[in-house]
Each structure stands twice: as C-alpha cells, then as structure tokens.
Amino acid sequence: MKFFIDTANVEAIRKAHERGMVDGVTTNPSLVAKEGRDFRTVVDEIASFVKGPISLEVISEDAEGMLKEARELNGWIDNAAIKIPMTWEGLKAVKVCADEGIQTNVTLVFSPNQAILAAKAGATFVSPFIGRLDDIGQVGMEVIEATAQIYANYGFETEIIVASIRHPIHVYEAALIGADIATIPPDVLEKMVNHPLTDIGIKRFLDDWKKVPKK
Numbered sequence: 001m002k003f004f005i006d007t008a009n010v011e012a013i014r015k016a017h018e019r020g021m022v023d024g025v026t027t028n029p030s031l032v033a034k035e036g037r038d039f040r041t042v043v044d045e046i047a048s049f050v051k052g053p054i055s056l057e058v059i060s061e062d063a064e065g066m067l068k069e070a071r072e073l074n075g076w077i078d079n080a081a082i083k084i085p086m087t088w089e090g091l092k093a094v095k096v097c098a099d100e101g102i103q104t105n106v107t108l109v110f111s112p113n114q115a116i117l118a119a120k121a122g123a124t125f126v127s128p129f130i131g132r133l134d135d136i137g138q139v140g141m142e143v144i145e146a147t148a149q150i151y152a153n154y155g156f157e158t159e160i161i162v163a164s165i166r167h168p169i170h171v172y173e174a175a176l177i178g179a180d181i182a183t184i185p186p187d188v189l190e191k192m193v194n195h196p197l198t199d200i201g202i203k204r205f206l207d208d209w210k211k212v213p214k215k
C-alpha cells in the first residue's frame, strides 16, 4: 500500500518524508490556496525531495485548456501527475495525456461508473473522494470496494487513490480492501501511530529498567 500525503504544506510533507511515509503527494487548488504561497515555488520545493508522483491540478474546464495546462505543469517537474476533473472534457484531456505519456489523476470521482470512465480514458490514477460521500450520508468506502473489484475484473491498470480521507479508520478500511494508494492528510497520519497501550508499555519498560541493578 502506498501512502501519498494530501497537502501543499512543504514542512508537513518533509516531516512525513523523514519518517519514510511519503510515496507521493496530492495537491488541489484549495490546499494550495491555504498555503498562501506561489504555486510553482511550492511545487519545486516538494519535488526537491519527493521522487514519487506529485499531483498538480488544472483549473480549465475545457479539454483544450486542460491540455495546455497539463503540458505546462508536466514540464515543471519530472514526476508530475496531472489532476483532471471527472467531466467529459476532462476525460478527453486524459486520453490525449495518456497518448503523450503524461501521468494523470482523475479527481472528483464519486461513483464506480465514473471510475470506469477514468480507466477507459487511460488515467494513471483515479481519486474517489470517500469523505465527501460520507459527509452526505453515502458510504464512501463502497465506491472503493466496487471500483477495486471492477478494475480487477477487467485488468484495468489505473491505480486507485483513496482520497478525501478524514480519519485513521478510512486508512484501515482502504487497506483491507487492498486499495493501491491512500492519500492521507498530515493530521490523520499523525494519529495513526497512537495507541494508549503503546504509551503505557513504554513507560512500564522504562520504569522497570530503572530497577535493573547496575554494576
């Protein structure tokens, strides 16, 4: 299972990278806006130490505009994956990107049928947003489960990125399904290491160690 970090915060990515937990990074316009920094500068900084795919999103709504952006963003760094929204225009752009050898990540996916379209267009990655589905009372993880089954049925090579992760249980459930990738917000990654029995266990070992006779 690969871990991508879902943020445009360079320090958070660096911290996770130093812990050996970064196989790639996903950004989106909202995450970039949150940092209040120049996009290109942020991307160059991330790419200086992350060698896995870095998702960079287009903002055009027509295929021609998306392609222009995709080619430009792809020229910025060696490991770009161009994030393209799930629309017919987006799928047209994904197809051309696939033909040109540009990696793509089809985003804003909320149903297995949309995931099928992304795979047929030749997407490198597909990103179902599970948290946003949970938010409206639909079980987001069911989309991951169905998509994984469908891709296996047909041997689609598109990799599933479980996106819009809200808490550690999402990561656990994604792993049980066997999703290729979870893109994890830094705060969720932080929580994954915690267990009260680990803390109690460390304290007990250290306390007991003090009782060991020293020469």
Ligand code: G3P
Binding pocket: 006, 026, 027, 028, 129, 131, 132, 163, 164, 165, 183
């Ligand atoms: O990067 C896309 C996705 O992970 C966004 O998540 O929390 O805005 O629904 P969220």
